[in-house]
Amino acid sequence: MQDRIALMRDDPAVELSVDGNAIAGLLMSVFGREVTAMEEQCAHCRTVSVVGTLRVYMRGPGVVVRCPACAEVVLRVVETPSGRRFDASGATHLVAGR
Template sequence: MSEHDEQSVVDGNAVAGLLSEVFTGDATMFVGTCRRCDAVAVFAEAVVEMDDDAAIVRCRSCTHTLFTVLRDDNSVRLIIGALGEVRPN
């Protein structure tokens, strides 16, 4: 880091604006990268195993679990698996 670069350490609230730029619009059009096989695709192209309580989202190329969405009476949770990157399309 040069003498002109400044770095600050703050709490997670500081990334609210950045996250709102990533997580906007149709989530099925988000582009994800699989850490296992490096495939890059929109979520709409993934393979999903689904029931009333969960959706397991798998990479179409290598079948590793990218992420899992769990739902119960009180909340929805996202568990990250082999998903290496997410970006808007």
């Protein structure tokens, strides 16, 4: 995993990333409430992160959200002709709090 973190730190694409804060509005339209202060667990490395700290790449045709610890994909959001497709297969769960 350390290699992967080093890889991500050295990757010039990291400069293109923004934080989970940037998709707070998008996530609110998916979940119906604010979720960036909640915690999620990465399905790849099991690191628990606040959604607002996830690494977001939104310059492509969809939005790709990566784990800040292992750089694996946690969430994907794509607009398709049949609707918004939300893929959360890279996260084990989200803690909704109270």
